[in-house]
Amino acid sequence: MTFGLFLEWAVKSLIVILGMTIGFAYVTLFERRVLARFQVRIGPNRAGKGGILQPVADALKLIFKEDLIPDKADKLIFVLAPVLTVIPALIITGVVPWGPPITLFGKQFTLSVTDINVGALYILTVTSISIYGITLAGWSSNNKYATLGGLRATAQMISYELALGLSFIGPILLAGSMSLTEIVHAQKSVWFIVYQPLGAIIYMISTIAEINRSPFDMPEAEQELTAGYHVEYSGMKFALFFMAEYIKMIAICMIGATLFLGGFQGPFLDQQPWLGPIYLLLKVVVLLFGLVWIRATLPRIRYDRLMAFGWKILFPLALLNIMVTALVMILVGG
């Protein structure tokens, strides 16, 4: 391994982590402003021009808050849990390509941290271990509400992970590869959402459940569990849970755009390769708006119905989707 290659990886990883963190800050503002519009309010617009400095103000407030650790809590795990929640959120988009290879300073760079031949499986792997932070936060707080929230989160994420994994198989079958770069290239003419409308819907529903967003935010249902798994957290530790949730929102939009909406593909890409990241960003913003829209519109569904929906409707539908896709692939000879 040469020093140059190492430097390239380090810079790319830094771009992903910094991009995700800045993205998190502005997604909170985006959500609050858009949500306010849905509810015929104005939203935060005082800090800076049009509220542009609101995330900075929020961060400062959280840093200066008192950091409490409950007396009977399991201190090691209590401190570790927010970190375990954020790390998977930060690394999950490592395999997503942002654009076609570009040439800078006479050297060609691929626009992704890495392109492994099991990229889609990597995403599922990181999703499957991202449960631990939330579960352990709930347990280590030594609080009834927090433990219940953690348990709910575990059951919910395990249930929806199956449908999520199965929804990945459609694009993988169509592209004939698990590498996300290959999947994007296979969508050059037609986006996979055209062939896989059901798969795309299953992907969106199960990822919303997977990141505990409304209407599937049972683990943190305020009216029943005060705040669920993070009820005992304050200050920066609380901010880390918040950060993980919003980074996951960006991540699922990026992955969804890559799997079903053509990733960085768009018009004039062959002449201007730098348009790739811009197309991806646009698609992510559209999907993020969809997420906020869903949150503003739909009420939370009951817990038993949520589990029944995951196991009895979403899971069989995802299986059916794969069967039909595979059959059509064989018959057409894709």
Place this chain on the structure above:
Amino acid sequence: MTTGLFVFLTLAIIAITAAAGLILSRNTVYSALFLIINFLAVAVLYLIMGAPFIALAQITIYAGAIMVLFLFVIMLLGAEKPKEIEQMKWQRPLAFVLGGAILVEGVYALLTRVSITVTTNPASEILADPKTLGISLYTKYSLPFEIASVILLVAAIGAVVLTRMPKKDKGQ
């Protein structure tokens, strides 16, 4: 010392320490977490052997699904701390004898049957690419694969049958 050997030794130490922590920890939640660390270390071992699919499948299935259910049950039952008084006094010496026996056996087999170089060899070509892995699973190893899937299906059906509510309770 080469980089590969250094990485291997680091991972081996992590895996063994985690395994020891799993047994020695008195808190079952910590035991479960140690087991997860052990699975992750083994997964990275697969990765440096050049088998990314196996490595990621190991994390997804063992660390991501099975251990989550373990933790779930531990937390649900509130079984974090077992009773201090040991019920079966003969259990501990017997465990030492049996564990020692299997250790001696394993080391003997390793020294006589397997050469030391095996640990640093890369995995076979089939494991490197998910495509070739899939093809060999469905052609060369299709019978064992099908048998394993039938066994798993039987287990799943068994779980459903065992947890089903008895019907006769309905009317009463």
